Amino acid sequence: MSEKKKIIILGGGYAGVKAGKTLHKAFKDNPDVEITLIDKNTYHTLMTELHEVAGHRTSPDSIRIDLRTIFKGRSVKVVTDTITKVDFETKQIASEKKTYDFDYLLLACGSDTNSFGIPGIEEHAFTLWSYDDAITIRQHVESMFQAAAIEEDADIRKKLLTFAVVGGGFTGVEMAGELGEAKEHLSEKYGIDKSEVKIYNIEATPRILNTLKDDRQVEKVESRYRKIGVELLKNAALVKATEDGFELKDGRFIETKTLIWGAGIKVSNFIAKLGLEAGRGGRAVVNEFMQSPQYDNVFIAGDNTHYEDNDGLLPQIVEAAEQSGHTAAENIIASINGAPMKSHKQVYHGFMVSVGSRYCVSDNNGLKLSGFFSMLVKHMVNFYYLFTVSGLAQLWEYLRHEFFHTKNNRSIVGGHFSKASPNFWMVPFRVYLGFMWLFEGLHKIDEGWLTSAKMIASDAVTQASEWTGGAAEGAAEGAAAVQPLLKEVPGIVQWMIDKIIAPNAIPFQTIMVFAEIAFGLMLIAGLFTFISAVVTTGMTVAITLTGMSDASILWYFFGGIAIIAGAGSTFGLDYYLLPPLKRWWKQTAFAQKSYLYFH
The missing domain is CATH 3.50.50.100 (FAD/NAD(P)-binding domain)
Structure with missing residues (x-):
């Protein structure tokens, strides 16, 4: 078995994070490559947003992203340490407490003020x-x-x-x-x-x-x-x-x-002490592969890099840091795989x-x-x-x-999106909306939706009559009693009714009836309120497009929107269920790899 290739990225800024992402993508299924990102902080700082926190616009948390969160479920090990020494000859870097071996080193240490x-x-x-x-x-x-x-x-x-x-x-x-x-x-x-x-x-x-x-x-x-x-x-x-x-x-x-x-800014004080060939502002010189001309296993990216081509000197901006980090990572990959290296292109x-x-x-x-x-x-x-x-x-x-x-x-x-009121004001409305959906489902059972086809009419007026229960005296009386919200069913929807729904009316009706009952009960209990509100809002849209409703359905739609955000966290089961469920979900491999969770 071949010995593992050890890659160390020094720095968790824009260049380092981009390099880590690129290396993970290439080596996520290769156990013979070990990728480590080392930074003195546990977090990646959004440097372009520092002024917002300093100027009291946003909270301090807004400019930090935990590095372990970024690389959770990925083949990049994150280490928090302050490196004080680099030995290019022995291929080791060291802090006061530990020494790390490397086969490839990517220096992405950023810059300091000048x-x-x-x-x-x-x-x-x-x-x-x-x-x-x-x-x-x-x-x-x-x-x-x-x-x-x-x-x-x-x-x-x-x-x-x-x-x-x-x-x-x-x-x-x-x-x-x-x-x-x-x-x-x-x-x-x-x-x-x-x-x-x-x-x-x-x-x-x-x-x-x-x-x-x-x-x-x-x-x-x-x-x-x-x-x-x-x-x-x-x-x-x-x-x-x-x-x-x-x-x-x-x-x-x-x-x-x-x-x-x-x-003004200059090369980081740490990089300045490593004895690398220096260019403008003390930045470390690299070739077109983001590679040190002194050490072929050392790559440099970001603000601490001096690179110049026909497009000029590599600027000290975020986009340049990301692009140089990507180029450096790609060429480490090429070196390990024995492939040709790629020249850096400046495109901003x-x-x-x-x-x-x-x-x-x-x-x-x-x-x-x-x-x-x-x-x-x-x-x-x-x-x-x-x-x-x-x-x-x-x-x-x-x-x-x-x-x-x-x-x-x-x-x-302005402050339009940040205006908020306590969720308890929405509790009565949530419960009422739930009872209305429950009533609609039970009413349909009473009308025979589980045993006879109701969703068969091509006439929007008649369908609206069926939805509101006003067809007792026939289509003519129903037309007089009910004014459908849509005067004409969209063509694609009508095709679906005629070709898919009508031939399978009872199964579709059964699903619809039990959905109304289930989501009505969930709204009453405050259980998975977000999901219930989103789905029932979608149901009102679907029902409206089929021509099966009059204008009275609109309040279901706007009511669903009103309770989407957190209405079940007050006097509802969501208050007890969601916190532990969120904690469990965030620990799953799928959530970590896909970032599909909310804090």
């Missing part, structure tokens, strides 16, 4: 480059409002309520935009006049957002700044930071207790920058958008990414954090 040697930045500025950074800024910003609320000295109060974000790139602009919105609810919460709050975005060059080539889009961002109260200082190089503020090149000194540094689909929760500008392959539709595209891109990483489970989490559980109306649709 202070450019400006005095005081490392000591006195906050950075926004990790989950912990976002939490620290979030807590600090609110603490400034808390302190200002009880501060009587005007000068100190002004310093507390001055916030400065340095950097006119994506990180700086998005962070400034979040603060522009956050000041609204924080001022109200702590009884502060929002006109006292001063927010700066500081850029050393004459233009922000150099990635966006269209000046008109940059102008739209600046216009949005003015609307939400962010002051943009261009050509304003910061030369020194102190405990009490910062100094600009033109001599101005701005007093503040909050300086957020988002002006555009750039997006949000300014708060409701405004965004984007350039997606020449499609330039701004405002609501651009923000919608940004959410759709996030939907796609999260679905590929952790399926429906993570997509649901994103919807909860970005739409259903947002506070202070800070989502693309």
Whole structure:
């Protein structure tokens, strides 16, 4: 038996996760390949959403995905450890507590912030480059409002309520935009006049957002700044930071207790110490296969990579990290399988920058958008990414954090989706709806639906009469008594009635009758209410399309929609049954591999 090939991915960021997914797909049925992903954290951080947590828009949980959840049921072992040493010659990496052997090593360690040697930045500025950074800024910003609320000295109060974000790139602009919105609810919460709050975005060059080539889009961002109260200082190089503020090149000194540094990144300090050939910004040089030119079993991906081709230098963006991680993984696969390696191709689909929760500008392959539709595209891109990483489970989490559980109306649709009322108000309606479905089923039994064909009429009026029980005096009287919701049955539905349902009327009727009784009882008891509400809502649609109902059926439809979300968790069996059932389901191999569960 051949010895196992050991692959280690160092880093659980965008590049590392993508590489792990690619390697799993190739080797999931190969016991001779061992894949290990090592990260100092237990979670994958959504770096592009850090500003949302730092700016009090979403909860801290919204930017974390557990790495073990991502790779559950997959052939990637996740290890939480802090690696301090790499020995390329002996093919080992080590932490303070353990040594790991590898045959192939993929370095995806990301980047660190770059202070450019400006005095005081490392000591006195906050950075926004990790989950912990976002939490620290979030807590600090609110603490400034808390302190200002009880501060009587005007000068100190002004310093507390001055916030400065340095950097006119994506990180700086998005962070400034979040603060522009956050000041609204924080001022109200702590009884502060929002006109006292001063927010700066500081850029050393004459233009922000150099990635966006269209000046008109940059102008739209600046216009949005003015609307939400962010002051943009261009050509304003910061030369020194102190405990009490910062100094600009033109001599101005701005007093503040909050300086957020988002002006640049560099290769991670860990990678910089490994002795690898370095390119621009200290990033590790790779060839077209994302392979180190010094070690053919070492591959590098993501922000810590220096790769340049005819399309330019590999940018330090999410899409580039994912693509380079995929290329590196594919070439590890090729090396193990003895196949030709594939050259990396840079193909990017555009750039997006949000300014708060409701405004965004984007350039997606020449499609330039701004405002609501651009923000919608940004959410759709996030939907796609999260679905590929952790399926429906993570997509649901994103919807909860970005739409259903947002506070202070800070989502693309304001607070409309996050307004909620206690479920106990829906209990009487749930029980009543259940009794109505139960009554319909029992009434059909009394009418003989289990013994004689009723679903045979091609005339919509007659079918509506059968549904409402008004055909006692014949089709003519039924037509006078009942006005069907649909005047004409859709052709495909009529064909199904004539060719499938009518020849098998009694079996179909029996299923329909017992479904109405069963789901009626389930609604009354609050058992699997979500399923019952969805199915009965679907039943009303099906019944309507067959022409067997009048307008009175509409309330069944809208009633079903009203109780879909959690109406059985109050005074219902769902309260007792669903929690243990969810715990059991999440532990099944199928749920873990398919991500088909909700938290």
